[in-house]
Amino acid sequence: KLYIESYGCQMNFSDSEIVASVLGNEGYTTTTNMDEADLIFLNTCSIRDKAEETVRKKLNSIKHDPNKKDNVKVGVLGCMAERLKGKLLKEEKLVDLVAGPDSYRKLPELVDDIEDGQKAVNVLLSREETYDDIEPVRINSNGITAFVSIMRGCDNMCTFCVVPFTRGRERSRNAQSIVNECNDLYQKGYREVTLLGQNVDSYRWSDNPTLRGRALKEAPRDEVIDFAKLLIMVAKIAPNLRVRFSTSHPKDIIDEVMYAIRDYKNICNYIHLPAQSGNTRVLKKMNRTYSREWYDEKTARIKEVIPDCAISTDIITGFCSETDEEHADTVSLMKQVRYELAYMFFYSERPGTLAQKKYEDDIPESVKKSRLKEIIDIQKTINIELNEAEIGKIHEVLIEGVSKRDKNDLRGRNSQNKMIIFPKENYSLGDFVKVKIEKSTSATLIGKALEIVDY
Numbered sequence: 001k002l003y004i005e006s007y008g009c010q011m012n013f014s015d016s017e018i019v020a021s022v023l024g025n026e027g028y029t030t031t032t033n034m035d036e037a038d039l040i041f042l043n044t045c046s047i048r049d050k051a052e053e054t055v056r057k058k059l060n061s062i063k064h065d066p067n068k069k070d071n072v073k074v075g076v077l078g079c080m081a082e083r084l085k086g087k088l089l090k091e092e093k094l095v096d097l098v099a100g101p102d103s104y105r106k107l108p109e110l111v112d113d114i115e116d117g118q119k120a121v122n123v124l125l126s127r128e129e130t131y132d133d134i135e136p137v138r139i140n141s142n143g144i145t146a147f148v149s150i151m152r153g154c155d156n157m158c159t160f161c162v163v164p165f166t167r168g169r170e171r172s173r174n175a176q177s178i179v180n181e182c183n184d185l186y187q188k189g190y191r192e193v194t195l196l197g198q199n200v201d202s203y204r205w206s207d208n209p210t211l212r213g214r215a216l217k218e219a220p221r222d223e224v225i226d227f228a229k230l231l232i233m234v235a236k237i238a239p240n241l242r243v244r245f246s247t248s249h250p251k252d253i254i255d256e257v258m259y260a261i262r263d264y265k266n267i268c269n270y271i272h273l274p275a276q277s278g279n280t281r282v283l284k285k286m287n288r289t290y291s292r293e294w295y296d297e298k299t300a301r302i303k304e305v306i307p308d309c310a311i312s313t314d315i316i317t318g319f320c321s322e323t324d325e326e327h328a329d330t331v332s333l334m335k336q337v338r339y340e341l342a343y344m345f346f347y348s349e350r351p352g353t354l355a356q357k358k359y360e361d362d363i364p365e366s367v368k369k370s371r372l373k374e375i376i377d378i379q380k381t382i383n384i385e386l387n388e389a390e391i392g393k394i395h396e397v398l399i400e401g402v403s404k405r406d407k408n409d410l411r412g413r414n415s416q417n418k419m420i421i422f423p424k425e426n427y428s429l430g431d432f433v434k435v436k437i438e439k440s441t442s443a444t445l446i447g448k449a450l451e452i453v454d455y
């Protein structure tokens with residue numbers, strides 16, 4: 001039995017389903033109970049120091065867990081495996097197997113190796129691997145929503161970021177295999193797919209074998225399947241299959257993506273468009289390759305094409321040399337856009353990144369944290385105000401599950417990705433319902449279902 005725990009971004013959660021599939025072919029079934037597992041895998045994240053710290057603590061707690069099976073083997077997968085490579089085996093002595101994100105096809109052999117007491121490492125990165133022919137085994141699934149990876153790696157070199165080093169070069173997955181996977185999910189009763197990539201707007205695929213690598217990147221739009229076209233291909237599977245995607249990059253999102261969202265009701269009105277900072281000098285130093293003005297134009301354009309589109313962001317406070325005035329530009333950005341959701345972090349220097357090599361991590365932790373607290377407070381106020389403004393309105397909700405607080409309530413999200421809770425009555429998972437909003441908190445809307453939407 002395989003127990004697999006995922007950390008970090010949705011890509012990792014999605015990869016764990018590929019791992020479960022690869023090992024499923026070898027006779028392994030997944031379990032949610034670590035104590036009965038023969039293999040324990042942690043699919044890890046390196047994005048901030050804290051993410052790695054969490055995994056180290058977990059490895060130690062596994063080592064000292066008295067309930068675990070004798071002879072259980074422990075593997076570290078994902079970004080931390082890729083970043084630390086064989087060091088993980090030597091330093092920690094808590095680990096039997098280390099497998100980077102592009103090596104999951106090799107897991108059966110690696111597992112064979114460790115069964116007779118050896119250690120196994122594979123951290124080779126690939127330029128081609130997209131696991132496009134592997135049918136993921138859904139883990140912890142609600143049966144309604146699923147993630148589908150459409151690309152891997154990242155070719156942007158944001159100076160703070162470890163992902164290009166842990167995930168390797170950017171590559172897109174065969175478009176037809178994506179559509180097939182989504183179609184299959186729909187046939188199985190799923191009603192929402194989220195297309196995943198570090199930078200979905202640079203998705204590109206062509207069936208023409210001469211269009212690969214650089215030639216594919218440089219080919220004119222009408223000769224390739226780009227992200228806007230892919231979105232439409234998936235949206236056409238069925239009107240009651242919702243399509244979401246993450247993450248968009250402000251430098252790459254184009255009008256055609258916005259038109260696709262506007263023209264297809266089942267492509268959700270929600271764009272995760274991480275700004276990172278509101279100040280042009282800091283953005284330049286981060287190598288985000290856009291300015292504040294460029295970002296402002298993109299958000300304005302989104303609101304113009306899709307007036308009720310929700311926008312969310314990621315923000316880093318206290319990046320190298322950021323001044324109080326520059327931080328104030330981030331505050332002004334947040335007040336100006338009024339994001340539906342913001343993931344906020346203080347800067348954590350990562351070994352091997354360009355920022356670590358070139359810049360001094362010179363903002364004291366206390367300043368990083370007080371800037372972070374300031375924007376968290378501002379965002380909370382914005383969320384309260386935005387949610388209060390929804391009271392009395394009617395939203396179409398896809399029911400995803402039972403409320404965590406009260407089993408007589410159901411929960412789901414609207415097109416804008418807002419969580420909505422309402423009494424169960426006779427509604428079921430997978431139904432699309434119209435819900436009238438009666439109350440709100442900073443994170444959720446609470447209402448009453450009016451009727452089922454027929455598709």
Ligand code: SAH
Pocket residue numbers: 047048160161162163197198199247248249274276314315316345346347348349350
């Ligand atoms: N591909 C996505 C980001 C993936 S990482 C994009 O370009 O937007 C998710 C978020 O983690 C980033 O958007 C950033 O806000 C944060 N992050 C990345 N590296 C970080 C670091 N060194 N310290 C703090 N936050 C970081």
Ligand code: SF4
Pocket residue numbers: 154155156157158161162163164198199249
């Ligand atoms: Fe990291 Fe930048 Fe790539 Fe996002 S776009 S994964 S922040 S390098």
Ligand code: F3S
Pocket residue numbers: 007008009010011012044045046047078079162163166167
């Ligand atoms: Fe973390 Fe790797 Fe994702 S570093 S955020 S798990 S790509």
